[in-house]
Amino acid sequence: MQRKSHQGLSTEKRTRPRASRSQPGPGHRRSRELSGFASAMDTTTASTVPIPKTDPSRWSLDQPPENPTLLFFFGSEAADVAAASRSVYRALLAQQEQCHPHLDVMCFDVYEQRGTLDKILQKYDVRAVPTVLGFPARAEQPLGRVEGAYPARVGALAEQITSGTLLMESVSVQERIRRMIEKNQVLLFMKGTPDRPRCGFSQQIVQLLLEELELPRSRLATFDVLSDEAIRQGLKEYSQWPTFPQLYIRGELIGGLDVCREMTRSGELAELLAATLETEH
Known part of the structure; x- marks a missing residue:
């Protein structure tokens, strides 16, 4: 779910x-x-x-x-x-x-x-x-x-x-998004990069994942939605959710900053990440 x-x-x-x-x-x-x-x-x-x-x-x-x-x-x-x-x-x-x-x-x-x-x-x-x-x-x-x-x-x-080049390219946007999500166990769609976030929500969720939950940086894949307008708009349709950041784990949309905070307090997010990293070994 x-x-x-x-x-x-x-x-x-x-x-x-x-x-x-x-x-x-x-x-x-x-x-x-x-x-x-x-x-x-x-x-x-x-x-x-x-x-x-x-x-x-x-x-x-x-x-x-x-x-x-x-x-x-x-x-x-x-x-x-x-x-x-x-x-x-x-x-x-x-x-x-x-x-x-x-x-x-x-x-x-x-x-x-x-x-x-x-x-x-x-x-x-x-x-x-x-x-x-x-x-x-x-x-x-x-x-x-x-x-x-x-x-x-x-x-x-x-x-x-x-x-019409961009219009034709947009046909494959959903497929590009699907492949990115399937390829990466932990994937964060954010504004900017972990080193240079370009919105407060993105900065806070990166800090939550890397510092509070101690997720290894090498295990966190990210995509800057500001670098690709087609992906940015297409992801809203794919996830049926209009805001960023969006965190996916093992192909499932977890949510944005608020949900990740709640799951961190309950311990659920730490357990999910641990189980995900174990499957990679």
Whole structure:
């Protein structure tokens, strides 16, 4: 019998979008915290490109878009955030004007339009600026996400949602999830990684498993749901549970942080983990 976490969206403290951590590499952009938002610092000089602001009421949370659509969340409050946002916006313009004339682009300023954007930010868990979400035509959920100043990735995302690549890939998402769960005796779907958790619930459940229950780190498999939007959305359907983290043991959904805490207090989780590790020998 599946055990499901009692933690819900309403119990999680919602904060302003947090900093996007760009990884070192070609065209590396430094990141830093700024007023609670993730800012991708563009080391190149960005020309002043005015970014139009879309009225948030134009985006329906209930009706999927008729055309492939990119939602662009940017910031104009500080120079470094604005520069990173402009570099991404130039990539959006290039895609729309030169490659995909039927691609819709909606731009939202998370600072100036904050009051009217809350429901959109919460539903799609937007915590960084700039962030681009990609919706194929008639898709209810984003099937791709780019966080940080990565214009090339934005171009690839536009190509995918207009060509239907991501939509076709989503057919196999449930199979990918099933295989991951079957392959790993103890599997935690979380936000971030054990070394760098990206939400309080994920950080606490990792501490519970590794420190309080003394589960060997090598026996805990994890998957960062923020790294793969298709898996993140598909897992909600697979488990019939909308929040993260989600802990699976021997193919069974145990639950989230609240359930794991309860099972730790009763001793049940420690017994289950011990029995699971014994079967691996």
